[in-house]
Amino acid sequence: MLNNREDGGFFEKLKKGLEKTRKSLAESVNTMIFGEKVIDSDLFEELEAILVSADVGPVFTHELIEDMKETVMRKDLKNPETLKRILMEHMTLILKSTDAPLTIRRNGPYAIMVVGVNGTGKTTTIGKLAYDLKRQGHAVMLVAADTFRAAAIEQLGIWGQRVDVPLIKQKMGSDPSAVVYDAVQAALSRKTDVMIIDTAGRLHTKSNLMEELKKMKRIMGRELPGAPHEVLLVLDATTGQNAIVQAKIFNDEIGITGIVLTKLDGTSKGGIVVRIAKELRIPLRYIGIGEGLDDLRPFNSEEFVKAIFE
Ligand SMILES: Nc1nc2c(ncn2[C@@H]2O[C@H](COP(=O)(O)OP(=O)(O)OP(=O)(O)O)[C@@H](O)[C@H]2O)c(=O)[nH]1
Ligand SMILES: [Mg+2]
Missing domain, CATH: 3.40.50.300 (P-loop containing nucleotide triphosphate hydrolases)
Structure with missing residues (x-):
C-alpha cells in the first residue's frame, strides 16, 4: 500500500519534470484530435509537424507516421481518439530498444x-x-x-x-x-x-x-x-x-x-x-x-x- 502511494508520487514527479514536453506533445495532440470526426491525411500531417517540433527528427517522424498509418489501415480505425493510443504504442516500441537500466555487479569495485x-x-x-x-x-x-x-x-x-x-x-x-x-x-x-x-x-x-x-x-x-x-x-x-x-x-x-x-x-x-x-x-x-x-x-x-x- 505504502509502496503504491510512493509510486504514485514518483510518477507525478516525473510528469511534472516532463511538463514542457507534455505541453508540446500531449496537449498539441489533444487539441489536434479534439472535435475531429475521422482520421484523415490532414490529421497525420498535423501530427507530423507536432512530432518534428518536439525534436523527434524529420526522418524518424516520417517513419513513425508511416508505421502509424499502416496500423490505422490494418485495424480499420476511424476514431481520432485512437490516434493517441497508437502513437503511444509506437513510441514505446521504439524506445524499448534503449531500455536497459544500469545494474551494478556486486563482487568487487x-x-x-x-x-x-x-x-x-x-x-x-x-x-x-x-x-x-x-x-x-x-x-x-x-x-x-x-x-x-x-x-x-x-x-x-x-x-x-x-x-x-x-x-x-x-x-x-x-x-x-x-x-x-x-x-x-x-x-x-x-x-x-x-x-x-x-x-x-x-x-x-x-x-x-x-x-x-x-x-x-x-x-x-x-x-x-x-x-x-x-x-x-x-x-x-x-x-x-x-x-x-x-x-x-x-x-x-x-x-x-x-x-x-x-x-x-x-x-x-x-x-x-x-x-x-x-x-x-x-x-x-x-x-x-x-x-x-x-x-x-x-x-x-x-x-x-x-x-x-x-
Ligand atoms: N534543470 C536541471 N538542471 C540540471 C540538471 N542536471 C544538471 N543541472 C544543472 O546544470 C548545471 C551544470 O551542472 P554540472 O553538474 O556542474 O555540469 P558538469 O557537466 O559537471 O560541468 P563541468 O564540470 O563544467 O563540465 C548546474 O547548474 C546543474 O544544477 C537537470 O536534470 N535539470
Ligand atoms: Mg563538473
Missing part, C-alpha cells in the same frame, strides 16, 4: 566513469547517482578526476558531504590518471562497491581530452580488470542535435556504454529520446528532471511515454 562536454550535468548527476546507489545499500566512493579547476573538485566534495560518501581527490592540476590509480587502490582496500569518477568537460574537439580519458581508462583497466565497467556519457537535452553529435564523437573515441540525458525539465523537446534510441543505439540509463537529489530517474520507456501522454 564497480567503476563508473562519467564523461561529457562542459556543463551538461556530469557532477550533479554523480551526486544524484551516488545518493540513489547508496540508498540501495551500495558502498559508494566519488573520484575527483576533473583536476583542471579547483571549483570542480570542491563541487564534487560538496556532493560527497551531502550524500555522505567518501571522496578521493588530489590537488588541482594533478594527473587525472594518478587520481584514478589512487582511487582504485583505495576502493580495493576499503571494499567499495561502486566508484564514480568525475571527469573534465573541456571541449570534445580538443583531442587531448580524449587522449586523457583513454589514458584513464587504460590505467583503470590495468589496476582493476574490466574497469571501467560503465562509461556514462552525460548529454544535455536542451542542446538537441548537438547532443547527438557529441554522443557520436565520444562513442567513436572512447566507447560509451550508457547515456544520461539531463535537463529534460528545461525543454519542450523531449522527443530527442526517440533520436537517441534510433540514431545512437546506446542504452539510455537515466534521465535528469531537475537539480534535486531525487531528480535522476532510471529510464523506462513505458513510464516515460505515459508520463508525457497520460
Whole structure:
C-alpha cells in the first residue's frame, strides 16, 4: 500500500519534470484530435509537424507516421481518439530498444566513469547517482578526476558531504590518471562497491581530452580488470542535435556504454529520446528532471511515454 502511494508520487514527479514536453506533445495532440470526426491525411500531417517540433527528427517522424498509418489501415480505425493510443504504442516500441537500466555487479569495485562536454550535468548527476546507489545499500566512493579547476573538485566534495560518501581527490592540476590509480587502490582496500569518477568537460574537439580519458581508462583497466565497467556519457537535452553529435564523437573515441540525458525539465523537446534510441543505439540509463537529489530517474520507456501522454 505504502509502496503504491510512493509510486504514485514518483510518477507525478516525473510528469511534472516532463511538463514542457507534455505541453508540446500531449496537449498539441489533444487539441489536434479534439472535435475531429475521422482520421484523415490532414490529421497525420498535423501530427507530423507536432512530432518534428518536439525534436523527434524529420526522418524518424516520417517513419513513425508511416508505421502509424499502416496500423490505422490494418485495424480499420476511424476514431481520432485512437490516434493517441497508437502513437503511444509506437513510441514505446521504439524506445524499448534503449531500455536497459544500469545494474551494478556486486563482487568487487564497480567503476563508473562519467564523461561529457562542459556543463551538461556530469557532477550533479554523480551526486544524484551516488545518493540513489547508496540508498540501495551500495558502498559508494566519488573520484575527483576533473583536476583542471579547483571549483570542480570542491563541487564534487560538496556532493560527497551531502550524500555522505567518501571522496578521493588530489590537488588541482594533478594527473587525472594518478587520481584514478589512487582511487582504485583505495576502493580495493576499503571494499567499495561502486566508484564514480568525475571527469573534465573541456571541449570534445580538443583531442587531448580524449587522449586523457583513454589514458584513464587504460590505467583503470590495468589496476582493476574490466574497469571501467560503465562509461556514462552525460548529454544535455536542451542542446538537441548537438547532443547527438557529441554522443557520436565520444562513442567513436572512447566507447560509451550508457547515456544520461539531463535537463529534460528545461525543454519542450523531449522527443530527442526517440533520436537517441534510433540514431545512437546506446542504452539510455537515466534521465535528469531537475537539480534535486531525487531528480535522476532510471529510464523506462513505458513510464516515460505515459508520463508525457497520460
Ligand atoms: N534543470 C536541471 N538542471 C540540471 C540538471 N542536471 C544538471 N543541472 C544543472 O546544470 C548545471 C551544470 O551542472 P554540472 O553538474 O556542474 O555540469 P558538469 O557537466 O559537471 O560541468 P563541468 O564540470 O563544467 O563540465 C548546474 O547548474 C546543474 O544544477 C537537470 O536534470 N535539470
Ligand atoms: Mg563538473
